[in-house]
Amino acid sequence: MSAASRLRISGGTVYDPANGVDGEVRDVCIEGDRIVVELPSNVPRLDARGMIVMPGGVDIHAHIAGSSVNQGRRLLPEEHAADPVPAPRLADGAIARSGTGGTIPSTFTTGYRYAGLGYTTAMEAAVAPLAARHAHAELDDTPIIDAGCFVLLGNDDYLLRQLVAGELARVRQYVAWLLGATRAYAIKIVNPGGIARWKSGGAERNVGGIDDPVGSSSVTARKILEVLAGAANTLELPHPVHIHCNNLGQPGNVATTLQSMQALAGQRAHFTHLQFHSYGGERGKGWKSAARDVIEHVNAHPEISADVGQVMFGPATTLTADAPVEHLLYTSTGRKWVNVDSELETGCGIVPYAYREQAAVAALQWAVGLELFLLARDPWRVVLSTDHPNGGSFLSYPQLIRLLMDRTYRDEQLKRVNQKMFAGSALLDGLAREYTLSEIAIITRAGPARLLGLTTKGHLGAGADADVTIYADHPDRAQMFATPRHVIKGGTIVVEEGQLRRAPAGRRLAVRPEYDAAVTKDLKRFFQDYACVSFENYGAEPVS
Amino acid sequence: MSAATRRVEHVTCLGCGCACDDITVVLQHDRIGEARNACALGAAWFGDGTMTPDVRVHGRTAPLEQALDEAARLLRAAQRPLVYLAADLSCEAQREAVALGDRLGAMLDSVSSGAAAGILAAQRRGRAAATLGEIRQRADVIVFWGTDPAERYPRFTSRYAVEPQGLQTPEGRRSRTVIAVDVGARRGPGDAAARVAVAPGDEMDALGVMRATVQGRVATDHERFRSAVELARRMSAGRYVALVADGEPGAAPADPDVAEALVTLAQALNAPTRCALVVLRGGGNRSGADAVFTWQTGFPFAVDFAPGYPTYRPQPGAVALLAAGEIDAALVIGSPASVPEPMATGLAPLVTVAIGPRVSAASFKPAVALDTGIAGIHEGGTAFRMDDVPLPLRPVLTGPPTAAGALRSLRERLGA
Numbered sequence: 001m002s003a004a005s006r007l008r009i010s011g012g013t014v015y016d017p018a019n020g021v022d023g024e025v026r027d028v029c030i031e032g033d034r035i036v037v038e039l040p041s042n043v044p045r046l047d048a049r050g051m052i053v054m055p056g057g058v059d060i061h062a063h064i065a066g067s068s069v070n071q072g073r074r075l076l077p078e079e080h081a082a083d084p085v086p087a088p089r090l091a092d093g094a095i096a097r098s099g100t101g102g103t104i105p106s107t108f109t110t111g112y113r114y115a116g117l118g119y120t121t122a123m124e125a126a127v128a129p130l131a132a133r134h135a136h137a138e139l140d141d142t143p144i145i146d147a148g149c150f151v152l153l154g155n156d157d158y159l160l161r162q163l164v165a166g167e168l169a170r171v172r173q174y175v176a177w178l179l180g181a182t183r184a185y186a187i188k189i190v191n192p193g194g195i196a197r198w199k200s201g202g203a204e205r206n207v208g209g210i211d212d213p214v215g216s217s218s219v220t221a222r223k224i225l226e227v228l229a230g231a232a233n234t235l236e237l238p239h240p241v242h243i244h245c246n247n248l249g250q251p252g253n254v255a256t257t258l259q260s261m262q263a264l265a266g267q268r269a270h271f272t273h274l275q276f277h278s279y280g281g282e283r284g285k286g287w288k289s290a291a292r293d294v295i296e297h298v299n300a301h302p303e304i305s306a307d308v309g310q311v312m313f314g315p316a317t318t319l320t321a322d323a324p325v326e327h328l329l330y331t332s333t334g335r336k337w338v339n340v341d342s343e344l345e346t347g348c349g350i351v352p353y354a355y356r357e358q359a360a361v362a363a364l365q366w367a368v369g370l371e372l373f374l375l376a377r378d379p380w381r382v383v384l385s386t387d388h389p390n391g392g393s394f395l396s397y398p399q400l401i402r403l404l405m406d407r408t409y410r411d412e413q414l415k416r417v418n419q420k421m422f423a424g425s426a427l428l429d430g431l432a433r434e435y436t437l438s439e440i441a442i443i444t445r446a447g448p449a450r451l452l453g454l455t456t457k458g459h460l461g462a463g464a465d466a467d468v469t470i471y472a473d474h475p476d477r478a479q480m481f482a483t484p485r486h487v488i489k490g491g492t493i494v495v496e497e498g499q500l501r502r503a504p505a506g507r508r509l510a511v512r513p514e515y516d517a518a519v520t521k522d523l524k525r526f527f528q529d530y531a532c533v534s535f536e537n538y539g540a541e542p543v544s
Numbered sequence: 545m546s547a548a549t550r551r552v553e554h555v556t557c558l559g560c561g562c563a564c565d566d567i568t569v570v571l572q573h574d575r576i577g578e579a580r581n582a583c584a585l586g587a588a589w590f591g592d593g594t595m596t597p598d599v600r601v602h603g604r605t606a607p608l609e610q611a612l613d614e615a616a617r618l619l620r621a622a623q624r625p626l627v628y629l630a631a632d633l634s635c636e637a638q639r640e641a642v643a644l645g646d647r648l649g650a651m652l653d654s655v656s657s658g659a660a661a662g663i664l665a666a667q668r669r670g671r672a673a674a675t676l677g678e679i680r681q682r683a684d685v686i687v688f689w690g691t692d693p694a695e696r697y698p699r700f701t702s703r704y705a706v707e708p709q710g711l712q713t714p715e716g717r718r719s720r721t722v723i724a725v726d727v728g729a730r731r732g733p734g735d736a737a738a739r740v741a742v743a744p745g746d747e748m749d750a751l752g753v754m755r756a757t758v759q760g761r762v763a764t765d766h767e768r769f770r771s772a773v774e775l776a777r778r779m780s781a782g783r784y785v786a787l788v789a790d791g792e793p794g795a796a797p798a799d800p801d802v803a804e805a806l807v808t809l810a811q812a813l814n815a816p817t818r819c820a821l822v823v824l825r826g827g828g829n830r831s832g833a834d835a836v837f838t839w840q841t842g843f844p845f846a847v848d849f850a851p852g853y854p855t856y857r858p859q860p861g862a863v864a865l866l867a868a869g870e871i872d873a874a875l876v877i878g879s880p881a882s883v884p885e886p887m888a889t890g891l892a893p894l895v896t897v898a899i900g901p902r903v904s905a906a907s908f909k910p911a912v913a914l915d916t917g918i919a920g921i922h923e924g925g926t927a928f929r930m931d932d933v934p935l936p937l938r939p940v941l942t943g944p945p946t947a948a949g950a951l952r953s954l955r956e957r958l959g960a
Binding site for chain 1: 553556565566639645654663666669671672674675680682701704712815820834841842845850853856924933934935936959
């Protein structure tokens with residue numbers, strides 16, 4: 001903090017849904033890096049009268065650091081040239097760094113821009129274990145925000161072997177070891193089995209459904225989902241498996257999405273960028289919305305959670321471990337394309353993209369995302385994301401919030417878009433719902449924090465991290481959320497009167513479950529036979 | 545083993561971009577006696593590890609603090625400084641160096657500007673690529689395009705691309721077809737199962753015909769391209785094809801059009817089959833510099849901070865700016881031995897600060913020379929394999945100052 005380590009944010013209208021506070025005028029007290037119940041009346045004050053006070057934003061799913069992200073950065077020199085970012089002028093002459101923006105900003109700019117948006121935590125959603133060291137190095141250069149990594153599993157040869165051999169207990173040990181070795185926070189599954197098929201070079205280039213065999217009849221997407229979800233829940237990880245289903249972006253993929261959810265019935269699981277997995281229609285015949293079917297299932301199953309993966313009109317970069325999807329996109333768009341197959345583990349595909357209002361598929365994707373938001377009954381379980389930078393940059397969150405809060409604005413937008421594929425979309429039924437500020441606070445901070453099991457984030461109760469965002473109560477909610485007046489991170493005022501003034505280092509969020517060391521013996525044998533890096537050099541831990 | 549002998553295992557070698565991390569270094573009396581598993585190039589890179597680090601200011605031996613003060617003074621006084629990253633730096637040192645470039649408003653470049661053709665081609669078109677281990681696991685057809693890795697990347701074929709057994713190549717070389725494409729004097733491996741000769745003047749056309757063949761667009765029956773068409777068909781019939789080319793500068797300057805044609809051929813092959821283009825890169829953590837530049841600035845090399853933010857100047861590049869007399873002082877970091885000749889020549893008349901292994905003996909005679917150890921031998925941290933796989937460095941000897949440490953001290957003096 002600038003001077004004292006104590007601060008009273010006084011007189012603001014507080015939205016702290018995790019603690020049942022819905023727009024009450026009250027003070028928020030900070031001591032050191034924590035929220036406290038009360039402070040003496042003579043501590044420094046930050047006058048928040050007339051302003052909106054919320055916990056710092058928590059992004060449950062974004063691509064901000066690591067090997068795939070950096071491949072994407074390297075592919076986009078023209079975007080970077082068009083969006084130069086001089087170093088911000090920090091208080092007390094502290095040194096900041098210049099950078100570049102675009103859909104994949106440089107690391108320092110990423111940290112500054114998240115903070116400037118009132119976000120203080122973000123999860124990097126796809127880290128190949130082999131490149132985990134790289135992801136952490138980038139996060140070390142991403143200031144202010146606390147960040148964690150989701151480590152990619154579900155196409156890794158070691159796992160698939162254990163499934164063939166029926167060694168399910170060993171899978172749990174392996175997962176526990178891998179999370180620790182890569183300093184990760186949660187397990188990410190991307191297109192289970194599909195990437196392994198893509199890399200194998202056989203006639204089948206992807207899986208078409210969750211019961212397609214992958215190499216062996218005993219390995220299917222269903223099996224991978226069941227075993228990894230079980231492992232995460234048995235290990236009592238703070239966040240359950242984070243699932244990117246098979247058939248992303250394909251017409252008719254609703255069947256796969258619902259089957260995947262049913263396969264895990266009764267188990268905790270998080271389904272990510274659900275919008276990309278909620279399409280009816282048929283391959284070759286076009287897309288239609290199946291948002292209603294998917295969200296009804298989510299509404300009825302409290303063990304399931306999701307983030308939406310909203311598409312926003314404008315530039316984007318599609319960037320995913322789901323490499324076969326990117327090959328399709330490359331083939332259909334003719335844009336530049338990166339594919340990198342990652343040994344024994346996963347893949348990576350990148351295609352720069354733009355969602356246009358007049359493009360029928362993009363407009364449908366936009367509508368499907370909004371339907372999911374507007375039909376979701378429990379905001380705690382259906383939270384905000386754009387799958388940055390896939391559906392659009394994180395900088396578009398304020399615009400998305402306005403779409404959710406302002407029906408008039410939404411209806412105006414709706415009139416402008418291509419509705420060719422809108423048959424059956426609930427959006428045409430005139431969905432009247434407008435999110436309240438409290439609901440926005442849930443889907444942008446309290447909800448993601450709870451789903452991630454981050455007990456000290458997403459709320460303003462005593463003992464919480466002193467991550468606080470203070471907004472001017474502007475009637476245009478897009479403007480309000482784009483330009484917070486003050487942002488406090490870990491007790492430090494990072495944004496003051498709308499200006500970035502301090503840029504402390506962020507913390508890393510990671511789990512370290514216990515495992516039986518016997519698994520490392522088996523892993524060493526596997527490394528000996530197949531790997532091209534030493535077991536001892538793998539992962540992201542410092543070496544002696 | 546005697547008390548004076550010790551071993552360090554799983555050491556990463558930065559002798560070339562293969563970054564083999566299976567080296568066991570045997571030390572005797574604080575000298576490297578042996579680098580087991582290392583190839584001849586790797587053994588030469590490790591050497592015996594001995595160093596007599598010197599610190600020189602204007603030619604005279606000086607205390608470290610004085611050298612750092614003078615370095616800061618010279619760089620602060622510069623109107624148009626260059627920060628140039630040579631080889632043998634850890635990513636940690638490279639991160640410090642980019643921070644200095646940012647603070648100084650400098651032109652920032654690295655030895656990777658020599659590999660610009662391939663980098664720019666990938667920026668225009670993208671990549672169809674794989675990590676080296678995936679080539680080992682999958683590739684049943686390997687085409688060496690005008691390159692024989694034996695000389696500059698000695699363990700490439702034994703460790704990654706040809707010999708080892710993999711998931712889908714259970715019998716190693718016998719599970720694969722190795723094809724050498726000889727482009728004039730740029731010859732593929734001598735032990736390839738098949739050879740195709742391409743006249744240097746026909747290289748672009750041959751690649752174009754191959755791509756058209758893969759895409760089923762045209763099939764020329766011109767005699768000149770018969771073997772290229774045949775090769776394209778063989779590649780299309782493979783299960784997983786690796787196309788291997790050298791990204792580092794050779795005797796002839798790299799042709800940007802050829803670099804791009806290799807990318808688009810590899811991309812096109814992903815319709816009928818799977819294909820990865822492997823662009824071979826040199827040692828000393830060159831790929832790490834590209835990665836660090838990219839994540840900190842958005843550009844992989846040739847970054848100009850003069851406007852107060854990063855801009856991309858791949859076309860003039862640092863060498864051209866030096867030749868044009870635009871640069872008035874330079875900070876050169878890393879091994880001077882890796883600095884290309886035109887760059888070293890351009891640096892000679894300038895006021896330079898050099899930080900790196902044996903810089904006190906650099907041909908361009910730095911005004912301030914601060915010898916450091918070599919990343920991977922005397923300095924830990926992280927380095928990238930040529931395919932961007934990050935690996936830890938395990939210093940086997942200590943003693944000389946580290947580049948990352950010296951750069952941090954310089955940053956403090958410059959308020960960066």
